[in-house]
Amino acid sequence: MSQRSCLGIVLAAGKGQRFLSHQPKVMHALAGQPMVGYVMDAAVSAGASKIAFVHGPEMSDLVSYANETGNKIIGKRNISFFEQRDRLGTAHAVLAARSAWKKGIDDILILFGDTPLIRSETLINIRKELAGGAHVVVLGFHASNPRHYGRLIRDKDQNLIEIREYRDASQSEREITFCNSGIMALSGAHALSLLESVDSDNAQSEFYLSDLPLLAHQKQLRIAVVECSEEDGTGINNRAELAYVESLMQNRLRNEALAKGVTMIAPETVFLSYDTLLESDVLIEPYVVLGPGVSVARGTIIRSFCEITGGKIAENVNIGPFSHLRPGVTLDQDATIGNFVELKDAKIASGVQIKHLSYVGNATVGDGVNIGAGVITCNYDGVHKHCTEISAGAFIGSNSSLVAPLKIGTNAYIGAGSVITMPIEANTLAFRRSPLITRKKKSADFHKADQRKTRKNCEAKKH
Numbered sequence: 001m002s003q004r005s006c007l008g009i010v011l012a013a014g015k016g017q018r019f020l021s022h023q024p025k026v027m028h029a030l031a032g033q034p035m036v037g038y039v040m041d042a043a044v045s046a047g048a049s050k051i052a053f054v055h056g057p058e059m060s061d062l063v064s065y066a067n068e069t070g071n072k073i074i075g076k077r078n079i080s081f082f083e084q085r086d087r088l089g090t091a092h093a094v095l096a097a098r099s100a101w102k103k104g105i106d107d108i109l110i111l112f113g114d115t116p117l118i119r120s121e122t123l124i125n126i127r128k129e130l131a132g133g134a135h136v137v138v139l140g141f142h143a144s145n146p147r148h149y150g151r152l153i154r155d156k157d158q159n160l161i162e163i164r165e166y167r168d169a170s171q172s173e174r175e176i177t178f179c180n181s182g183i184m185a186l187s188g189a190h191a192l193s194l195l196e197s198v199d200s201d202n203a204q205s206e207f208y209l210s211d212l213p214l215l216a217h218q219k220q221l222r223i224a225v226v227e228c229s230e231e232d233g234t235g236i237n238n239r240a241e242l243a244y245v246e247s248l249m250q251n252r253l254r255n256e257a258l259a260k261g262v263t264m265i266a267p268e269t270v271f272l273s274y275d276t277l278l279e280s281d282v283l284i285e286p287y288v289v290l291g292p293g294v295s296v297a298r299g300t301i302i303r304s305f306c307e308i309t310g311g312k313i314a315e316n317v318n319i320g321p322f323s324h325l326r327p328g329v330t331l332d333q334d335a336t337i338g339n340f341v342e343l344k345d346a347k348i349a350s351g352v353q354i355k356h357l358s359y360v361g362n363a364t365v366g367d368g369v370n371i372g373a374g375v376i377t378c379n380y381d382g383v384h385k386h387c388t389e390i391s392a393g394a395f396i397g398s399n400s401s402l403v404a405p406l407k408i409g410t411n412a413y414i415g416a417g418s419v420i421t422m423p424i425e426a427n428t429l430a431f432r433r434s435p436l437i438t439r440k441k442k443s444a445d446f447h448k449a450d451q452r453k454t455r456k457n458c459e460a461k462k463h
């Protein structure tokens, strides 16, 4: 089959009206990636060597996302874009890309941008049917909840006759639970004549891709049906379905992580991203959210209620509970990041301890540094961001403010409560405080005054 050329057509021009959104439906993210990204990945993994991407007018964010993704996964020269100006239905959308297969292509895989759980293995099975002589291959599934999917109508020998869209279906047809995933494959040689025969004589006055099986029958072409699970074929048409598919996607990601030797005490409370990399023997406690761009090496523990986005975390690090790691953080081995610590754009070397209530941003922190409770790197002057460098072995006393740009030298020691605005040399003790004032025995006067006030208040209440 590898000798057969394959074009993947991704349909993403729909207005997504049921989404009530300002952005195209297929740009809505699942596990941190726009849903259409999964579809493009699946097409390429199934052997598509070219992608034709069909979008609507004024969808520049979608086009730039698809372009960037296409460049990454298939190369700049192999993705082309087609605008479907009037959204007149799924068959009309495929025809918008007709010049993509003009030159002759064996297999045409038609994918919907709103069906992101599709697996490349399923697409490979569909292509096998084309290789075996089918001209049209339909992907269907048995649904426990058939919703508004098109229904596959079969004869008594279970051969597919036609697909009936929900809105055009009779009551008895709606009772059929074998549904159309929308995903279809066509032999390149017959695609154009089939698509050009589609009309819009239906409840929505649209050109339905789902009319192809009936038309193929009439042209005495061969039709095959491949089956997938209800989950894999799930389409997303509204926010409730988006939330449902997110839960399915999260389960997939969690199960993959568990299978690779990650421990999660309550996996259902841990949220991962499409690109999360977790090595074996990572332990994740309940209620943790890992945004895109996170990798965690073996032996690291992420305790409850942490949110981490865009971070590279080495072996045997301890994070949390309640830590917030924003993009641009690297943590070297054996570092400890404790509760209510926020890190951003920070390079933290091995053995560093930042255990409580700190903000460290735009900073590099050297080996073995200890940062006390309540330390802040003051990185922003209201206009620009500035960097702080804390060299190896330094100790920063609690509740200190390090006003950037600033360098703290190796093994320097900053006394608690200091506001440091000048570079501190290596091996230097530095502290800045208001002088301590003491008045011997004076505290007794305050106690007496306080007792008198309390007595007076009590008497006033009695009257």
Ligand code: UD1
Binding pocket: 011, 012, 013, 014, 015, 026, 054, 084, 086, 087, 088, 089, 090, 092, 093, 112, 113, 114, 115, 148, 149, 150, 151, 163, 165, 179, 180, 181, 182, 207, 208, 209, 210, 234, 235, 236, 237
């Ligand atoms: C479609 C199928 C239905 C199937 C269901 C599975 C048709 C007519 N119906 O219905 O049988 O059960 O998917 O999820 O094919 N699009 C365009 N241009 C258009 C219209 C749609 O590019 O003019 C794109 C959309 O962006 C979307 C995909 O095609 O990615 C499917 O469109 P949608 O409107 O969601 O179709 P469904 O009503 O879900």
Ligand code: MG
Binding pocket: 114, 235, 236, 237
């Ligand atoms: Mg849909």
